[in-house]
Amino acid sequence: MSTVRGARERARIEVTAAIKDEARKQLAAEGAAKLSLRAVARELGMASSALYRYFPSRDELLTALIVDAYDAVGESAEAAHRAARAEAAPHLARWTAAAGAVREWALAHPHEYALIYGSPVPGYTAPRTTTGPASRVGLVLISVVADAYREDGLAVPSLSRELCAESARMAADFAPGLPPGAAVPLIAAWSQLFGLISFEVFGQFNRVVEARDQFFSAAVTELARSVGLLGPRNAT
Numbered sequence: 001m002s003t004v005r006g007a008r009e010r011a012r013i014e015v016t017a018a019i020k021d022e023a024r025k026q027l028a029a030e031g032a033a034k035l036s037l038r039a040v041a042r043e044l045g046m047a048s049s050a051l052y053r054y055f056p057s058r059d060e061l062l063t064a065l066i067v068d069a070y071d072a073v074g075e076s077a078e079a080a081h082r083a084a085r086a087e088a089a090p091h092l093a094r095w096t097a098a099a100g101a102v103r104e105w106a107l108a109h110p111h112e113y114a115l116i117y118g119s120p121v122p123g124y125t126a127p128r129t130t131t132g133p134a135s136r137v138g139l140v141l142i143s144v145v146a147d148a149y150r151e152d153g154l155a156v157p158s159l160s161r162e163l164c165a166e167s168a169r170m171a172a173d174f175a176p177g178l179p180p181g182a183a184v185p186l187i188a189a190w191s192q193l194f195g196l197i198s199f200e201v202f203g204q205f206n207r208v209v210e211a212r213d214q215f216f217s218a219a220v221t222e223l224a225r226s227v228g229l230l231g232p233r234n235a236t
Helices: 003-030 037-044 058-086 091-108 110-117 128-134 136-151 161-174 180-201 212-226
Strands: none
Touching: 003 037, 003 058, 003 110, 037 058, 058 091, 058 110, 058 128, 058 136, 091 110, 091 136, 091 180, 091 212, 110 180, 128 136, 136 180, 161 180, 180 212
């Protein structure tokens, strides 16, 4: 790589980061629906035409912010899981570490959390490029359950006949290697985890739950129980 090309690429990276940072400020102040490329350009002292060379449309900038947010919360969960796994922590501890990391990130970045788990942005449809980043937290939870199944066995919950086919499909699509009965409770636990976090981030727990840390820990433990992590060794 030539010196000139390297300098240009570094400059492009720096300007792209500055655009995203200003856009995040707008998210916090106005919400995603009011994100404006012209306003971002104005705050940065750029011509709109110059900003369009980085992000040709509002939707492309939104997509970049969404991918960054999914990657950030996903990395938080993955790092917590790696650390717990490296310490040979029990599977419950790995589960709670990953869940706690998601909550910590959400509370520290409420506007970015709202972008990916709040109300849809009017007129915006997320492209397929967001699917991989959006899956990272779910894959961590699947990994914890899969490790438990391989190493200690899993107390797979019984399902109604009506859900057996759906659970088998889910397992084949999202959690190959796990018994079919594990899929429905795992997907339910994933959605309930974000329900708990969303209630806290968006204020629904105000004047309802005071001991937030203890409440979250107890709730996440119950989610672990629901997916079979607290079952007897070698349970199948």
